[in-house]
Amino acid sequence: MASEIQNERLRLYLEAEKAVLSGQSYTIGNMTLTRANLSSIRAAIDSLIAGGAVLEGQADTRGMCKRVVFIDGR
Secondary structure (H helix, E strand, O other): OOOHHHHHHHHHHHHHHHHHHHOOEEEEOOEEEEOOOHHHHHHHHHHHHHOOOOOOOOEOOOOOEOOOOOOOOO
């Protein structure tokens, strides 16, 4: 079973993935900011899930967890 810290990290990485998918870079004033590398974020998500991390409410009644699977369509 994953710790609360791992579950929180999974939640944060999924939020980061969503942010990157909505736009890799953005500009504020005269500064352009670039978000983290999507493949690094997905690798961290996969690692956390493999380690048992789940999002709150994702465990089923048998104590098992639903697994999130990402498919890279490249």
